[in-house]
Amino acid sequence: MKKRLVLLLTGIIALAMILAGCGGSDNGGASEEATADGPIVIGCSYVAGNTNPVDSAWDLTSHGISEGIYMQDAEGNLVSRFVSKLERKDDLTWKAELTNAVKFSDGSDCDAKALADCMNYLQKNNEMANGTAGVVKFTAEDDGTLTIVTERPTPVMDSLLAEWCNVVFKEVDGDFIYTGPYMVKKLDSEVSLEMEPNPYYDDRAEQRSDVTLKVFSDAAAMQQAFEAKEIDLMFGLTPEVAETLKGEGFTVKDFDAGYQYFGFTNVKKGPMADVNVRKAINLILNREDMVTALKAGRVANGIFAQYYSFAGDVEEKTDAAEAAKLLEGAGYSKNADGIYEKDGKKLSIHMVTYSARADLPILMQLSASELTEAGIESKTDIVDDINASLEGGDYDLVFYAQHTAPSGEPSAFLNMALAEGGSRNYAGYNNDKINDLLKKMGETEPGADRDQLSKDIQKIVAEELPIIYMVDPQWHVALSERVANYEPYCGDYYTVNAELGL
Amino acid sequence: MGLDDPLPIQYVEWIGNFLRGDWGVSLVSGENIRERFLAKMPYSFSIGIIGILMGAFFAFFLGYRAALNRSGLCDRLTTAMTIFCQSIPMFIVSILIINAFGVRLGIASFFTGDGRYSIIAAILLTAIYSLGGLSRVVRSAFREEMGKSYVKFMVSRGFEPKTVLWKHAYKPPLASLVSAVITRFAGVFGGSTVLEFAFAIPGLSTMLVSAMDSRDYSILQTYILVVVIWMFFVHMILNLVLQMLGARRDA
Numbered sequence: 138m139k140k141r142l143v144l145l146l147t148g149i150i151a152l153a154m155i156l157a158g159c160g161g162s163d164n165g166g167a168s169e170e171a172t173a174d175g176p177i178v179i180g181c182s183y184v185a186g187n188t189n190p191v192d193s194a195w196d197l198t199s200h201g202i203s204e205g206i207y208m209q210d211a212e213g214n215l216v217s218r219f220v221s222k223l224e225r226k227d228d229l230t231w232k233a234e235l236t237n238a239v240k241f242s243d244g245s246d247c248d249a250k251a252l253a254d255c256m257n258y259l260q261k262n263n264e265m266a267n268g269t270a271g272v273v274k275f276t277a278e279d280d281g282t283l284t285i286v287t288e289r290p291t292p293v294m295d296s297l298l299a300e301w302c303n304v305v306f307k308e309v310d311g312d313f314i315y316t317g318p319y320m321v322k323k324l325d326s327e328v329s330l331e332m333e334p335n336p337y338y339d340d341r342a343e344q345r346s347d348v349t350l351k352v353f354s355d356a357a358a359m360q361q362a363f364e365a366k367e368i369d370l371m372f373g374l375t376p377e378v379a380e381t382l383k384g385e386g387f388t389v390k391d392f393d394a395g396y397q398y399f400g401f402t403n404v405k406k407g408p409m410a411d412v413n414v415r416k417a418i419n420l421i422l423n424r425e426d427m428v429t430a431l432k433a434g435r436v437a438n439g440i441f442a443q444y445y446s447f448a449g450d451v452e453e454k455t456d457a458a459e460a461a462k463l464l465e466g467a468g469y470s471k472n473a474d475g476i477y478e479k480d481g482k483k484l485s486i487h488m489v490t491y492s493a494r495a496d497l498p499i500l501m502q503l504s505a506s507e508l509t510e511a512g513i514e515s516k517t518d519i520v521d522d523i524n525a526s527l528e529g530g531d532y533d534l535v536f537y538a539q540h541t542a543p544s545g546e547p548s549a550f551l552n553m554a555l556a557e558g559g560s561r562n563y564a565g566y567n568n569d570k571i572n573d574l575l576k577k578m579g580e581t582e583p584g585a586d587r588d589q590l591s592k593d594i595q596k597i598v599a600e601e602l603p604i605i606y607m608v609d610p611q612w613h614v615a616l617s618e619r620v621a622n623y624e625p626y627c628g629d630y631y632t633v634n635a636e637l638g639l
Numbered sequence: 640m641g642l643d644d645p646l647p648i649q650y651v652e653w654i655g656n657f658l659r660g661d662w663g664v665s666l667v668s669g670e671n672i673r674e675r676f677l678a679k680m681p682y683s684f685s686i687g688i689i690g691i692l693m694g695a696f697f698a699f700f701l702g703y704r705a706a707l708n709r710s711g712l713c714d715r716l717t718t719a720m721t722i723f724c725q726s727i728p729m730f731i732v733s734i735l736i737i738n739a740f741g742v743r744l745g746i747a748s749f750f751t752g753d754g755r756y757s758i759i760a761a762i763l764l765t766a767i768y769s770l771g772g773l774s775r776v777v778r779s780a781f782r783e784e785m786g787k788s789y790v791k792f793m794v795s796r797g798f799e800p801k802t803v804l805w806k807h808a809y810k811p812p813l814a815s816l817v818s819a820v821i822t823r824f825a826g827v828f829g830g831s832t833v834l835e836f837a838f839a840i841p842g843l844s845t846m847l848v849s850a851m852d853s854r855d856y857s858i859l860q861t862y863i864l865v866v867v868i869w870m871f872f873v874h875m876i877l878n879l880v881l882q883m884l885g886a887r888r889d890a
Contacts (some may be wrong), residue, residue, distance in 0.1 A: 174718060178751060186668030325678075326670055327849060328841040351750065354845050355836040362750040362839070365741035521852065 142324060169498075176331065176347035177620060180359040180368040184330040184350050188313045188321055190255070191263045194304045200330060200350060201633030203306060203315040206252070207299035207545070211626040213395075213444045215295045217546040218316075219252065224373050228290040233283040240337035241307050242320040249277035257305050265302040269549065273297070281378065292582045296546035301630070316636040319348055328352055338635065346638050356495075363387070369617040371375050371630060372625075375495045376432040379613035388621045391433040391611040394628040395442050395542070398427075400498060400605035401527060401535040401554075405564040408484055409533045413467040415602040418486065418534070420460040421511045422504055425452050427608050430499050437606035439595035440550065447547045447588040449595030455608060457511055478513050485514040490536035491523040497536045500607060504536075527563040534605070540628055547591040548578045555594070566603035654864065662861050667853045672861050675846065682842035685758060686834060687827030690765025695820050698770050702777025702812065706785065707801050717778060729768055733837035736760055750839050756840035764834060771822060776819045780812035814884045817877050824873040828866050830863030 185196035190203065197203040207215045222234040239247040253275040259266045260273055267273070273287025278284055291297055306313050314320070318339075319332035329352060334345035351368060353359035360378050363371040364385070374382070374389070383389045400410045402418075409415050424436040439449015469477040469484055477484040486508060490497040498519055505515045520526050527535055539561075541550040554561040555571050574594050581587040598604050614625055623637055641649060656663070662673040668875055705712035740747040741757070747756040781804055793803045832844035843862070850858035 186665075186670065205885060285766070325841070326668060326675070327846065351839070352841075353750075353839050354848065355839070358737070358750070358837050358839050361734065361737045361742060365745065365749070367741070367748055367750045504729075 154488075174346075176349045177370070178349045178351055178368040179370040179372070179633070180353050180362055181350050181372050181632065182305055182352065182354075184327065184352055185324065186326045188324065189192050190259065190304050190313055190315075192305045194259075194263075195301045196628075197315065198301060198317070199632045200317075201319045201348070201631070201635070201637070202317045202321060202332065203304040204317045205299050205301065205303050206256075206305060207295045208631070209299065209395075209543075209627050211624065213442065213446075213545060213627075214543070215299050217295070217298075219247065220295075220298075223294055225292075225294070229287050231285040231294045232289075233285060235281045235283060237281050239305075239316050241316055242314050242335040242337060243307075243309060244337050245307070247305060247307075247316055248280045249283045250280070250358060251307055252283055252305060253263055253277040256303060259303060263302050266300070269293075269297045269300065270444075277515065290580075292580065293544075293546045293548070294588075295583075296549070299544040301543060311480065316372055318342075318345065318637075319633060322347065332633075340637075341639060342638055348637065349634060350633075363615055363617075366617065369620050370623065371615040372612075372629065374496070374501070374613035374615055376430070376613070379615070380432060382559075382615050388616045388618070390614050390616065390624070391554040392614060392625050393442055393444060394434075394540075394610045394612045395626075395630065396538050396540045396612075396628050397437060397440055397442065397606075398494075398496065398536070398538050398608040398610055399437065400424060400607060401532075401561075401563060402602055402605060403530065403564050403567050404603050405530065405535050407533045408486065411467050412468075412601065413463045414484070415605070417460040417463040417467070418508070418513075419602055419605050420454070420456045420463070421507055422514070422605070422607070423455045423507060424607060425455075426503055426507070427500050430503050431496050431608065431610060433611035433613065435609045435611075437609045439592070439606060440554075440598065440604060441547060441591070441595075443609050445542055445545075445547070447542075447591035449592055449599070449606070451595060451599040451606060460511060471512050474510050476514055483514050484512075485516060487516045487518070487531070487533045488536065489518045489520060489523065489526050489532045489534075491521065492519050494538040494612060496608075497538060501536045504534075530563070536607075538610075540630065543627075545629060546583065547587075548575065551575060551578070551591065551594055555598065562603075564603065568601060568603075570595065571597055653860070657861070657864060663857050665850075665855055666857050667850075672858055675858075676843070676861065676865065679760045679841060679843045679846050682758070682835070682840050683828060683831055683844060685826070686765055686831045686840070686842065688760045689760045691820060691823050691827070693762065694766040694769025695773055695816055697766070698773035699813065699816055700714050700750065700778050701770065701774040702816075703781055703809075705774060705802065706781030706812075707777040709782075717771060717774040720767070721775055722771075724768045724771045728833075729764060730833045730837050732764060733760070733834060736764075737837070754840070757840055761831065761834040761838055761840060763790070765831065771815060773819055773860055777812045777816050780815040781808065784808040784811055810884045817880050817884070821873060821877050824877075825866070825870055828862065828869055 185193040187193055207217045210216050218239050220233045221236045225231045226232055256275040262528050270291040274285045274286045274346045288305040320335045322331040322333045325332050330350040332348045336342045359371055362368045379389050388459045402415050428434050438451050464477055469479045472478050488501050490501045501517055505517050507514045553559045556575055557567045571594055574590050578590045684768045701713055701717050705717045737749050749757045790803050795801050828843055835842045835844045
């Protein structure tokens with residue numbers, strides 16, 4: 138009997154060991170440690186699921202594998218390695234002269250035909266590519282000239298070509314190849330991505346090291362890996378972790394996120410439907426305290442990062458006395474407990490946010506305590522799917538984060554959030570002045586006039602408050618000595634840029 | 640595609656495809672679910688099965704020693720381990736281990752390299768966190784046997800209690816241990832989330848949490864069926880063991 142039991146137990150353990158062995162010999166692909174001559178290991182919270190440009194264009198560009206025809210530089214300007222001159226011929230037609238200096242990672246030329254082929258493929262297979270100007274048709278006139286015809290007029294073709302979905306690629310035997318500074322060596326979806334330098338990107342390819350992106354589901358684990366010198370770069374640091382690492386002598390940099398932290402107000406129903414209540418709340422929230430709590434960033438002056446020429450010039454202030462007057466003007470008065478109420482009903486603000494952006498719950502809790510101090514009750518919720526909450530309408534104020542100018546121009550976000558029927562205009566805000574300005578913006582070429590239109594819209598928003606501006610954030614990144622000179626920019630849109638490790 | 644069929648029919652069709660090896664694709668990434676499961680299963684299997692069996696193996700001997708000597712070293716040790724495991728969350732111990740061996744001493748790479756340290760640490764922690772509770776189950780079972788007349792009779796005839804228990808009274812404690820282990824096996828799939836997160840191990844638990852986060856119902860549906868099948872086989876095998884031990888089980 139004992140023998141049979143021992144045999145059974147041994148069999149089960151052996152089976153488990155065999156299965157364990159099938160798991161491969163590496164720890165999720167990051168098989169080489171962060172050593173001076175090994176790959177640069179980056180800790181992050183995701184990697185691309187596959188290398189298909191329709192599914193993973195955003196991820197691949199963020200990883201440094203793919204490129205848009207236009208990309209943002211560190212100052213927020215749109216630049217292109219592909220196009221030397223972009224000229225508008227008529228309302229719908231553009232002509233692009235190419236540099237012909239770019240090659241795919243297999244060494245083949247990225248000429249006009251290659252560009253036209255991949256752009257037309259994306260227009261057909263990714264409906265996001267049709268969002269700005271309808272269906273766009275690309276035609277190669279010769280090796281160095283591309284004609285672009287849009288379905289609807291747009292004054293900002295460079296921005297259209299900078300949209301994250303429009304990446305340059307080529308399909309070879311079922312595989313996709315790109316033009317970015319790195320190319321895929323081994324992809325283990327949701328686990329890790331090993332990359333090697335693209336030898337045809339520029340003349341510095343030999344100076345670049347291999348790069349491994351390693352996914353961590355837990356920020357504490359990523360911090361431990363960084364402290365143990367197993368990773369070189371750590372993105373997504375919370376303010377506390379950034380401070381801890383700085384205190385331990387590690388290099389931690391703050392960089393402009395491009396993202397903005399702001400609040401969507403419910404202008405359709407609830408107490409915030411009253412503009413005076415919105416104004417009062419806006420005056421109670423202390424943006425300086427928010428910046429202090431996040432340990433980096435600036436008080437927002439609009440809805441765009443302040444390095445853009447079209448950023449706002451709104452000055453946010455905190456004024457409790459003025460807020461009290463506004464609330465009294467709206468019919469609220471303080472009860473015996475010091476809480477504002479109207480017709481026997483307490484003024485209570487339902488604030489909602491999500492945990493994926495760790496800074497937002499901090500801002501929400503801070504705001505809740507400021508509202509309490511001012512005599513306003515609040516209820517806070519942290520949800521998984523914030524867009525479902527916004528669509529459901531069960532909120533008064535939603536704390537939100539978004540890169541509001543990923544293609545380097547303002548009209549996309551402003552239309553999305555403020556135009557009637559806009560995909561981010563959850564509360565159905567509608568303002569004739571803003572609609573007119575948006576229409577004008579859609580007809581104005583980039584430049585000072587267009588920037589002014591953007592500023593004018595942001596000013597009206599600051600008065601009407603369908604959106605409450607909060608923080609123009611800076612994010613934190615921890616760097617090992619090996620990559621201490623690396624300067625990330627544009628938030629997580631370009632996690633790996635061509636300067637990594639150089 | 641049958642999307643307009645009644646849900647029960649769709650589900651039966653899906654199970655049919657599942658049994659034929661077609662587990663479908665992820666709603667989010669479009670990847671083949673079977674391939675993803677098979678790639679991640681070894682991590683969770685090795686942590687879960689080896690950890691639990693190792694814990695059970697040592698629990699039997701510790702429980703046996705604890706039963707022999709009431710309030711002795713082993714008895715106190717098993718009590719202390721039970722309290723320790725119930726009062727200190729596993730993720731804290733994981734962080735302390737990584738901090739000690741990875742950060743301070745720098746003798747183990749838990750997140751890069753060949754992954755052996757993270758897997759070994761996760762297995763040991765699973766074993767240790769199983770050990771306390773299981774050893775108390777074994778101890779109680781041995782103590783119960785010690786009160787029975789056949790054991791008392793043999794001891795009164797001059798046999799050593801440790802010999803009597805080890806040679807003649809091991810089956811009921813072993814049966815109790817196997818019964819206790821059955822419920823723990825349910826956690827092999829998706830139950831090691833804390834360890835997989837702490838050691839960045841790309842196992843099934845990480846995939847499960849990610850699927851929940853992204854509402855990837857095709858993965859969640861597959862996971863549920865896999866757990867049902869897994870528990871069916873666990874019950875079948877361990878009930879066989881219980882039968883071999885002569886223990887009666889009605890369920």
